[in-house]
Amino acid sequence: MLIFSISKYINQSISALRAVEDLELDIKAAATACIAALRAGRKVIFCGNGGSAADAQHLAAELMGRFLIDRRPLAALSLTVDTSALTAIGNDYGFENVFARQLRGIGAPGDILIGLSTSGNSRNVVSALIAAKEMEIQTVALTGAHGGEMAKRADFVIAVPHTQTNHIQEAHITIGHMICAMVEEALCSATP
Secondary structure (H helix, E strand, C coil), rough: CCCCCCHHHHHHHHHHHHHHHHHHHHHHHHHHHHHEEEEEECEEEECCCCCCCHHHHHHHHHHHHHCCCCCCCCCCCCCCHHHHHHHHHHHHHCCHHHHHHHHHHHCCCCCCEEEECCCCCHHHHHHHHHHHHHHEEEEEEECCCHHHHHHHCCCCCCCCCCCHHHHHHHHHHHHHHHHHHHHHHCCCCCCC
């Protein structure tokens, strides 16, 4: 017999999401930066590891495809999707460089980089934030409660006030969806 409590889990998840309300100004600031970059003809670039890599892909797809309205594609991509680049760079330059190296190849001043890490200390995401600064690319850090090294490096920090990885990730995807909704609202009509 399973002892796991679905009700308890849902309540913990709801608690983490409720805490996101306190991050409204940070979320809107990040969305405004994304809107400005896209208006200027630049792109939104995402990166993260594990579940955060999946979220990075998911959010890039929401912008490139569609989120809530049928509209033109918005320039977005994730640095987590090219397994050949990830494994070659990891092998030749070290795993901590898998995102920074790609960013140096495809990023440009005026782009925006959104890094996701529940701890805020993922070395490859931190390295990407450092590379972005050198390239005049604005940065957003989506982290957990403590912010980690990413909070020291990013232009915009959205630190979910929680310490449990799964609930931080649930909040990250919700925050990402909010940013996508704000971007669509600001930039797109209801037609493609």
